Amino acid sequence: DGWQDAELKAYGPLTLDPATxxxxxxxxxxxxxxxxxxxxxxxxxxxxxxxxxxxxxxxxxxxxxxxxxxxxxxxxxxxxxxxxxxxxxxxxxxxxxxxxxxxxxxxxxxxxxxxxxxxxxxxxxxAYFNAAKAVTVWISTEYVRAALGGTGEAKCGGNYAASLLAQKQAAQEGCDQVAYIDAKERKWVEEMGGMNLYFIKGSGKDATIMTPKLTGTLLPGITRDSILTLAKDLGYKTEESMISIDQWRDGVKSGEITEIFACGTAAVISAVGAAKSAQGTWQTGDGKPGVITNEIRAALLAIQHGTAPDKHGWNKRVI
Structure with missing residues (x-):
């Protein structure tokens, strides 16, 4: 019958039949x-x-x-x-x-x-972000978030329910969040429980800002998409590609990967200072939010709060 009976009302409980x-x-x-x-x-x-x-x-x-x-x-x-x-x-x-x-x-x-x-x-x-503190993520090799043909790119409650046990495991390991790998080969980095991941290779304006490509199992984050555009505006090279757990570990140990951050609507940007798995722990840089991470976050917030030009027309004025 279409969308009907819309009303604006005070916040309160919903009354639903137990068989809903x-x-x-x-x-x-x-x-x-x-x-x-x-x-x-x-x-x-x-x-x-x-x-x-x-x-x-x-x-x-x-x-x-x-x-x-x-x-x-x-x-x-x-x-x-x-x-x-x-x-x-x-x-x-x-x-x-x-x-x-x-x-x-x-x-x-x-x-x-x-x-x-x-x-x-x-x-x-x-504000979620702490400029002096980065999160530690637990790399889940036991549980996966989504598989090809499933609901990974839909924002549905089942995806989040399936992530809760891994999140509980992460907390038991002393970590703040979970990073998931793919269900098929069990080696490719996908995303965190509710956030997309970014890896920064190099430093200064020669740095490349990379994020795992959308495969149908990752949520197509709006913040993720915005950062791809914003990073180019700031003069950085961007890349959407696959990154394995081994490449993550080896990259931070060699210094090739200099910064890592997660992004999403709730936290906007959250620096990842270290990763932990059953094979050990490895730190990114000095373990603190990096220069480029902070630059991108500040640039995005400036657009959102109207203190920088909105050249992409992202803001929709309400009042």
Whole structure:
């Protein structure tokens, strides 16, 4: 019957039948996006159309209805306008927005739901990044995040549920996050639990900024895509290619790989100071956030907060 009965209401519990399909078969997708304060007191969304397109693609993969891009963006704009007082003013802080779509038909039959409910919530978000501290990642060789033909490039809850045990294992190993390798050959670096990875080879403007290429098993991150463009703007060479665990280890030990960082909507950019696996631990550089990592983060935040030119038209003004 299409999208109907939209309403803006106070935050509160959802009331759903215990046999609602989402509880049993995990038919659900979501997005993560942010609204940023601007120097003149206004508010902008960062690349909301990209989120809308990914949301629709994720929904299609899980056999949920695809929401039109314009309608999706309109819902986000309306909530931001309503909750504008919750948008923080400091650089690096934002209003985090979580749109999600769940199967809400009642029934226990294993089939696509004929009814779906879209919900959008928001919360103020502090800056994650610590300029003096980098994270340590656990390289999971026991568990994989996704396989070819699966749901790896969809932003669905099942992918994240499958990552939780590895995340628990990482914590037990004294690590902050998990890095996954491919399911087929079990040697190619893919991504972290909810973030894409970047490897920097060399230093200065001769450096190459490399990220694992999209293979259908990685989430096509919007921050990842933005950094590929931004790095070129800053004068760096970029590369999308495969990197193995051995190349990661040997690269940091030889000094060829000088910096590593992870990126995503929530943390924006988080430096990776060391990696740990069953075979040992290896540190990147001095183990702290690097010069290029900090430069890219500062440049991206400047665009998001409107203190640098937005020549790619990434910001969508709401207020």
């Amino acid at each position: 399909m989402v509880f049993h078969y995990g038919q659900e997708v979501f997005e993560g996006m942010k609204a940023y304060s601007q120097p003149d007191g206004g508010i902008s969304l960062f690349r909301p159309e990209a989120n809308a397109k990914r949301f629709a693609k994720s929904a299609a993969r899980i056999a949920l209805p695809e929401m039109p891009v314009d309608f999706f963006v309109k819902t986000v704009e309306e909530l931001v306008k309503q909750e504008k007082g919750w948008v923080p003013k400091k650089i690096g802080e934002s209003l985090y927005l979580r749109p999600f779509l769940i199967a809400t038909e009642v029934g226990l039959g294993v089939r696509p739901s004929n009814h779906a409910t879209y919900v959008l919530i928001a919360t103020p978000a502090a």
